[in-house]
Structure formats: C-alpha cells, structure tokens
Amino acid sequence: MSKGKMTVFKTDRHEDMAAMVFVSLVTVAVLLYMAYIVPNITITPTQDGKLVALKVAPDQEIKKGDLLYTFEYKDKKFVDGKLEEKLATKDVKASTNGKVLSVDVKEGDTLKKGKTKMLVLDHEKGTLP
Amino acid sequence: MEERKGMAQILAIIPGLAVMVGTLYLLRTFVEPWMKDAVVFGQKGWLVQVLSLNYILLSIIAGIIYRNVFFGGKIPDWAEAGFRTTRLFIKSGVIMLGCLYTLQKLAKVGGIAITLISVFVFGTVLFVIWYGKRIGMERSMVGVMAAACGVCGVSAAVATSPGVKAKPSEVALAIATILGFGIMTMFISPFIGKALSMSDYQFGAWVGTGILNSGQVLATCLAFNPTFAPGTAVAYGEIWNVVRVISIPFVVFIVTTWACKAEAAESCATGADKMSLGKVFKDRFPVFVLGFFGMTALSSLGWLGAEGSNTLHLIRDVMSWIFGIGLVGQGAYIDFRELKTAGGKPLKVGLVAGTLKYVVALLVIMFFVSKDASF
Amino acid sequence: MRILLALDDSAQAMDAAVRLASERGAGLTALFVLDTGWSVYIGSDFLLGSHARGDFLEYTRDDEYSQEHKALAEIKKRAQVAGVACEVKTVASRHIADEIIKEAAQGYDLLVMAAPFRRGLEVMRDAPSAILKAAPCDVLFVRGGE
Structure with missing residues (x-):
C-alpha cells in the first residue's frame, strides 16, 4: 500500500519549463497591455530632483526622441571609495510618438521619485511607452 | 502526498497559493505603508530605518510565523500543494x-x-x-x-x-x-x-x-x-x-x-x-x-x-x-x-x-x- | 494486553518490547513508518536542476525501504527467538509521530519506543515529546545505546 505513495516526479525540468512559459505569458501580457490597452501613461520622475526646463505643453503632438523636460538632481557617485555628491542635469526624451494630454508641473518644482505626477501622455498604439 | 490527477491536482494548489498571495497583498497594501509612518521608540519609521524591515523580509517572516506558530511546525496537507509553488514563483x-x-x-x-x-x-x-x-x-x-x-x-x-x-x-x-x-x-x-x-x-x-x-x-x-x-x-x-x-x-x-x-x-x-x-x-x-x-x-x-x-x-x-x-x-x-x-x-x-x-x-x-x- | 512497538534502528527498544511481551504474554505489534517527508524537507529549494531532486528523493526512498527491511527482519528474528508472536505493520507518512499516535489509539495498552527516536526525518524533530503530549496509552521510552 505504501509503495505507490512514495513516487515523485523524476525531473524538475517540467517546473523549469513551466516557469519559463509563465514568464513569457506575463511578459507578453504586460507588453500587449502597454502597447494597446493602457489608456494613457503618467510620467513620473526616475529620481528625486528639481525641474529646470519643461519643453511640452498640453495637446502638443510629440515624436519619439523629442525632449520632454530637463531636471536637476544630486548625482551620488563613489569616487575612490568616497561618496561624492554633485548637481547634474538630465534630459528626459519621449520614448514613443504620441500626444501630451496634460501637464501637472511647472518649472522649478521639486520632483519626488515615482511620486510626482508630471505629464500624462497618449501614445501611438503598438509602441512601448 | 496523496496522488491527485488533473483538475484535482490544480485545485489542491489553490488554498496554499491563496494564503501566499493574500499575505503579500496585505503586507504591501497595509503593513508596509503603516510601518513607514509608525512611531516606535519615539522615532517615526523606526521599523523601516533601524530594523530595515521591508515587504521582502516581512513576507519571509510571515511564512515562518505560519509554519512555526499557526501550523505547529508542520505544513498542513491543505496548504502543501500550494506552498510548493514557491519554487515556481522564485524561478519565474x-x-x-x-x-x-x-x-x-x-x-x-x-x-x-x-x-x-x-x-x-x-x-x-x-x-x-x-x-x-x-x-x-x-x-x-x-x-x-x-x-x-x-x-x-x-x-x-x-x-x-x-x-x-x-x-x-x-x-x-x-x-x-x-x-x-x-x-x-x-x-x-x-x-x-x-x-x-x-x-x-x-x-x-x-x-x-x-x-x-x-x-x-x-x-x-x-x-x-x-x-x-x-x-x-x-x-x-x-x-x-x-x-x-x-x-x-x-x-x-x-x-x-x-x-x-x-x-x-x-x-x-x-x-x-x-x-x-x-x-x-x-x-x-x-x-x-x-x-x-x-x-x-x-x-x-x-x-x-x-x-x-x-x-x-x-x-x-x-x-x-x-x-x-x-x-x-x-x-x-x-x-x-x-x-x-x-x-x-x-x-x-x-x-x-x-x-x-x-x-x-x-x-x-x-x-x-x-x-x-x-x- | 497489547503492546505496540514503534520501530527505528534501536535494538534496545526491540529487546524491551519483546521481553515485555513474553513476560506478560501480551500480543506484540511492530509499526514501521516510512518517511515521505523528504520532498517537503527540501521542498523550498529552487536551484535543484533537472534530475537532482528526483535522484535524491529516489535515493532517500531506497534508503527508507532498506531501513524497513532491516528493522522488520531484526524484530521478527528477536520475536522468534523469544517465542513471541509479532505482527508487523508498515505505513507511509510525512508525520511520523502522528502516525504512531494514530496506531496507538487502536486499543493498545502500551507503546514502546526509543528515545531519541531515530526514524527518517524524526531525527530532526522530537517525536518522543510530541507523543508524550498526545499518547492515548502508557508509553515506555527506551534509552538508546549510542
């Protein structure tokens, strides 16, 4: 009676394959969602900082590579084992063609990484924002 | 370790999986934001800044508590199949x-x-x-x-x-x-x-x-x-x-x-x-x-x-x-x-x-x- | 009177059970629990590639079977020498202590087992204390020789 119960899968490869299939499905779902379904995207800063230049206005059509805004941030870098901070600026460009729906910041505003709602964009279907 | 077939095997996963997903959801939506503001020993966010607790450590700790406190040291049969999917998730x-x-x-x-x-x-x-x-x-x-x-x-x-x-x-x-x-x-x-x-x-x-x-x-x-x-x-x-x-x-x-x-x-x-x-x-x-x-x-x-x-x-x-x-x-x-x-x-x-x-x-x-x- | 012996690799426990059974003219049942807990014991490890898990589980399973054969042969031999009738039972479970308690509740008067109890992954846990808490009958713990 006991012998049958002790059988196990001989291999873990099916589990590895399942993980790969699962990841593929998740990735495809995310890509499709972002390319076709998401109604609009909100641009938030990638770092804390200060907005120094804003190059777009509401209802403006944008092309991939157009400059959206420039911000100033504290660049922390290890130089010779010491943490050095200096102010640096970074340009943020549009990653797809689209249209600006609304602008919620103005020049001089402080930006909170991932928190501050900056721009709302519409993007061309089939591209990845 | 009963042998289950097909649908039953998949259904057996649900209870344990639900516990895992539900726990993470609660931790990320309620516990983590609460910890950021909680005042412990007179310091705001002490749990996060001093103990460096985050949702990752909390998830592991929650799992440990389930096993060692609530389940009395055993993974119960109803949860076993679900918990086993941990490998699949980490691999993914x-x-x-x-x-x-x-x-x-x-x-x-x-x-x-x-x-x-x-x-x-x-x-x-x-x-x-x-x-x-x-x-x-x-x-x-x-x-x-x-x-x-x-x-x-x-x-x-x-x-x-x-x-x-x-x-x-x-x-x-x-x-x-x-x-x-x-x-x-x-x-x-x-x-x-x-x-x-x-x-x-x-x-x-x-x-x-x-x-x-x-x-x-x-x-x-x-x-x-x-x-x-x-x-x-x-x-x-x-x-x-x-x-x-x-x-x-x-x-x-x-x-x-x-x-x-x-x-x-x-x-x-x-x-x-x-x-x-x-x-x-x-x-x-x-x-x-x-x-x-x-x-x-x-x-x-x-x-x-x-x-x-x-x-x-x-x-x-x-x-x-x-x-x-x-x-x-x-x-x-x-x-x-x-x-x-x-x-x-x-x-x-x-x-x-x-x-x-x-x-x-x-x-x-x-x-x-x-x-x-x-x- | 009925005596239940929970088997592990302890000769002392076997001897004690056989002696008691022959002294009191009691019926002796020897229970061997095969441990199926190995797949849970290593269940969280996600870096085991291809057949590593399967090979290991087969390896532990074979080891379980050989322990079973050894223990059953040993107790039968001892019972025969002492002239005691001994019934043997084997079950498979990943909760060894629970399995022993369940069997002990089937109308036995005395449970005999080794302490520490060295059966399967119970070496990692503490079967005697779990059994002490929940035992449905008298229990005799036999100290091991090692």
Missing part, C-alpha cells in the same frame, strides 16, 4: 531578473563574479576536505559538506548525496545546518552592510560570494535594498547567483570524483553509471537559468521597452510581486524545530567553513572591490 522571478541587464553589462560584471566565485568555491572545497578529514568525518559526508559549503548550500548537498552515497539522516543534519546558517546571515547581513556603508555593488558581490545557501542570496540582497532596478544590490547579487548555479554541476562532479576515489570506491557510482561531466551536467543543470539569459537578450534588443520606460517599470513591478509571493512560501519551509537539532560534525564543519567564507569574502570585498560599480 529569477528569470524575470534578466530584464535588469543587457548582455554587455552581464559580460562586464560577469568576469569579476566568475573570478571571485571560482576562487572561493575551490578555496572552500579544499578547506572543508582538509578540515573534515581532521575532525574525522566520513568521506561521503565530507563530500556533501564540501559541495554544500563550496557552492550552493542545500542544492549542492542534495545534488551530491546520491552520488557519494551519504547517509540521508546525516544529509538531513547538513541541510539543517546550512539552512540555519543561511537564515542567520540573511537577517544580519543587511545590518552589517549598512553599518559599513557598503554600496549596492559591494553588498551584492559580498553576499553573492559569501553566503552559503544560494537560495538566500536574492532574499538577502532584497532585504538590503528592496528595489528592482539596474544598479541595486539584487541586480549584482543575481549575477553572482547565476554564476554559482551554473557551477553546481562542476563542483558536484569534482567532489563526487574525489569522494569515490578512495577505498570505498565500489559503493560509489562506478561501473555502468560511471560519472562523466557531461552526464552530471545533463542531470544537474537548472534549465530555468537559460530563461534568465533569454530575458537579458530580449532586454538587450530593446524589446521590453527602453530603460526608464513605463513598460519596463511595470515588468519590474510584476516581478516584485512574483518574488514576494514566492518568499512567503520560502518562509513556510523554515521550521525552527528542525534547525534547532542541527548538530554533530556537519554543524561544526558548516559553521567553521561558513563563517570563514562569510568573513573572508567581506574583507576581500571591502579591500579590493571598489564601491563604484562598473555599471
């Missing part, structure tokens, strides 16, 4: 981590990782063989401990045991030792890293080199910095981890060959199923690692969106949920009752080799690896 998470890199970046850091790991793996293997012999451990168990301390902890111990014919009850002790040591390092490493103000790069490299059990490398890195992005501890730690995982078959091969060379050769895998590196590789290589490289390839081609794009951000967000779900399950496999009984020679060897590796790795990283990452 590891694959998705591939999106943090491009092939050029991997090549850049990979060289350092391979160098450090090879030195430490062989250093540890030689040390364990010498030390194990000195304290008179059985040759088969020396083999198991050498592989376990050398590369990937539990995984290596399990992969080596059948080949060297180690006694299962001894292997159980070895596993408990390694797991216990790993859990300890998982909780103290973030403090050490912060006390020494290590950079993410240094921390990832240290943990990736020095922690005994590879299963705990990622969790430790995430405990240090729970962000999934290029340049964070987990991004570096993962490169180390992948190199370690790929090296398992080599170490298993070398250790088994060594252990079987001796007088007890006839009891080892000889004759018909004689060991060859090719066969060991085929039998012991974790295929899902290929998925990781696949993800890196996709990200190098820019098919997952540009760096900093909302698309990539969403993928990483999904990834953090997948990891979190898996980690609740990982916690549920930690039984303090079992860890407590770790003892005998495996404990001695594991403790000495583990501590030595952990400390030497820390020194090497602090003195020879710059805080400044190469990417």
Whole structure:
C-alpha cells in the first residue's frame, strides 16, 4: 500500500519549463497591455530632483526622441571609495510618438521619485511607452 | 502526498497559493505603508530605518510565523500543494531578473563574479576536505559538506548525496545546518552592510560570494535594498547567483570524483553509471537559468521597452510581486524545530567553513572591490 | 494486553518490547513508518536542476525501504527467538509521530519506543515529546545505546 505513495516526479525540468512559459505569458501580457490597452501613461520622475526646463505643453503632438523636460538632481557617485555628491542635469526624451494630454508641473518644482505626477501622455498604439 | 490527477491536482494548489498571495497583498497594501509612518521608540519609521524591515523580509517572516506558530511546525496537507509553488514563483522571478541587464553589462560584471566565485568555491572545497578529514568525518559526508559549503548550500548537498552515497539522516543534519546558517546571515547581513556603508555593488558581490545557501542570496540582497532596478544590490547579487548555479554541476562532479576515489570506491557510482561531466551536467543543470539569459537578450534588443520606460517599470513591478509571493512560501519551509537539532560534525564543519567564507569574502570585498560599480 | 512497538534502528527498544511481551504474554505489534517527508524537507529549494531532486528523493526512498527491511527482519528474528508472536505493520507518512499516535489509539495498552527516536526525518524533530503530549496509552521510552 505504501509503495505507490512514495513516487515523485523524476525531473524538475517540467517546473523549469513551466516557469519559463509563465514568464513569457506575463511578459507578453504586460507588453500587449502597454502597447494597446493602457489608456494613457503618467510620467513620473526616475529620481528625486528639481525641474529646470519643461519643453511640452498640453495637446502638443510629440515624436519619439523629442525632449520632454530637463531636471536637476544630486548625482551620488563613489569616487575612490568616497561618496561624492554633485548637481547634474538630465534630459528626459519621449520614448514613443504620441500626444501630451496634460501637464501637472511647472518649472522649478521639486520632483519626488515615482511620486510626482508630471505629464500624462497618449501614445501611438503598438509602441512601448 | 496523496496522488491527485488533473483538475484535482490544480485545485489542491489553490488554498496554499491563496494564503501566499493574500499575505503579500496585505503586507504591501497595509503593513508596509503603516510601518513607514509608525512611531516606535519615539522615532517615526523606526521599523523601516533601524530594523530595515521591508515587504521582502516581512513576507519571509510571515511564512515562518505560519509554519512555526499557526501550523505547529508542520505544513498542513491543505496548504502543501500550494506552498510548493514557491519554487515556481522564485524561478519565474529569477528569470524575470534578466530584464535588469543587457548582455554587455552581464559580460562586464560577469568576469569579476566568475573570478571571485571560482576562487572561493575551490578555496572552500579544499578547506572543508582538509578540515573534515581532521575532525574525522566520513568521506561521503565530507563530500556533501564540501559541495554544500563550496557552492550552493542545500542544492549542492542534495545534488551530491546520491552520488557519494551519504547517509540521508546525516544529509538531513547538513541541510539543517546550512539552512540555519543561511537564515542567520540573511537577517544580519543587511545590518552589517549598512553599518559599513557598503554600496549596492559591494553588498551584492559580498553576499553573492559569501553566503552559503544560494537560495538566500536574492532574499538577502532584497532585504538590503528592496528595489528592482539596474544598479541595486539584487541586480549584482543575481549575477553572482547565476554564476554559482551554473557551477553546481562542476563542483558536484569534482567532489563526487574525489569522494569515490578512495577505498570505498565500489559503493560509489562506478561501473555502468560511471560519472562523466557531461552526464552530471545533463542531470544537474537548472534549465530555468537559460530563461534568465533569454530575458537579458530580449532586454538587450530593446524589446521590453527602453530603460526608464513605463513598460519596463511595470515588468519590474510584476516581478516584485512574483518574488514576494514566492518568499512567503520560502518562509513556510523554515521550521525552527528542525534547525534547532542541527548538530554533530556537519554543524561544526558548516559553521567553521561558513563563517570563514562569510568573513573572508567581506574583507576581500571591502579591500579590493571598489564601491563604484562598473555599471 | 497489547503492546505496540514503534520501530527505528534501536535494538534496545526491540529487546524491551519483546521481553515485555513474553513476560506478560501480551500480543506484540511492530509499526514501521516510512518517511515521505523528504520532498517537503527540501521542498523550498529552487536551484535543484533537472534530475537532482528526483535522484535524491529516489535515493532517500531506497534508503527508507532498506531501513524497513532491516528493522522488520531484526524484530521478527528477536520475536522468534523469544517465542513471541509479532505482527508487523508498515505505513507511509510525512508525520511520523502522528502516525504512531494514530496506531496507538487502536486499543493498545502500551507503546514502546526509543528515545531519541531515530526514524527518517524524526531525527530532526522530537517525536518522543510530541507523543508524550498526545499518547492515548502508557508509553515506555527506551534509552538508546549510542
């Protein structure tokens, strides 16, 4: 009676394959969602900082590579084992063609990484924002 | 372990899985935001800033509490099938981590990782063989401990045991030792890293080199910095981890060959199923690692969106949920009752080799690896 | 009177059970629990590649069977020498202590087992204390020789 119960899968490869299939499905779902379904995207800063230049206005059509805004941030870098901070600026460009729906910041505003709602964009279907 | 078929097998997963998902949801939506503002010992956010609690550690702790407090030390039958999916989730998470890199970046850091790991793996293997012999451990168990301390902890111990014919009850002790040591390092490493103000790069490299059990490398890195992005501890730690995982078959091969060379050769895998590196590789290589490289390839081609794009951000967000779900399950496999009984020679060897590796790795990283990452 | 002996590799426990059974003219049942807990014990490890888990579980399973054969042969031999009738039972479970308690509740008067109890992954846990808490009958713990 006991012998049958002790059988196990001989291999873990099916589990590895399942993980790969699962990841593929998740990735495809995310890509499709972002390319076709998401109604609009909100641009938030990638770092804390200060907005120094804003190059777009509401209802403006944008092309991939157009400059959206420039911000100033504290660049922390290890130089010779010491943490050095200096102010640096970074340009943020549009990653797809689209249209600006609304602008919620103005020049001089402080930006909170991932928190501050900056721009709302519409993007061309089939591209990845 | 009743045998279930088809639909019933899938349905059996639901209760345990629901517990894992539900726990993570509660932790991330209620507990974590509450902790950020909670005033403990008169300091706002003390739990986060001083104890460095984040959702990653909380998920593991929640799992541990389920197992050890609510379930009385056993994983109940209704939850077992669900909790077992932890492997699937962590594997998926590891694959998705591939999106943090491009092939050029991997090549850049990979060289350092391979160098450090090879030195430490062989250093540890030689040390364990010498030390194990000195304290008179059985040759088969020396083999198991050498592989376990050398590369990937539990995984290596399990992969080596059948080949060297180690006694299962001894292997159980070895596993408990390694797991216990790993859990300890998982909780103290973030403090050490912060006390020494290590950079993410240094921390990832240290943990990736020095922690005994590879299963705990990622969790430790995430405990240090729970962000999934290029340049964070987990991004570096993962490169180390992948190199370690790929090296398992080599170490298993070398250790088994060594252990079987001796007088007890006839009891080892000889004759018909004689060991060859090719066969060991085929039998012991974790295929899902290929998925990781696949993800890196996709990200190098820019098919997952540009760096900093909302698309990539969403993928990483999904990834953090997948990891979190898996980690609740990982916690549920930690039984303090079992860890407590770790003892005998495996404990001695594991403790000495583990501590030595952990400390030497820390020194090497602090003195020879710059805080400044190469990417 | 009925005596239940929970088997592990302890000869002392076997001897004690056989002696008691012959002294009191009691019926002796020997229970061997095969441990199926190994797949849970290593269940969280996600880095086991390809056949590593399967090979290991087969390896532990074979070891369980050989322990079973050894223990059953041993107790039968001892019972025969002492002239005691001994019934043997084997069950498979990942909760060894629970299985022993369940069997002990089937109208036995005395449970005999070794302490520490070295059966399967119970070496990692503490079966005697779990059984002490829940035992449905008298229990005799036999100290091991090692």
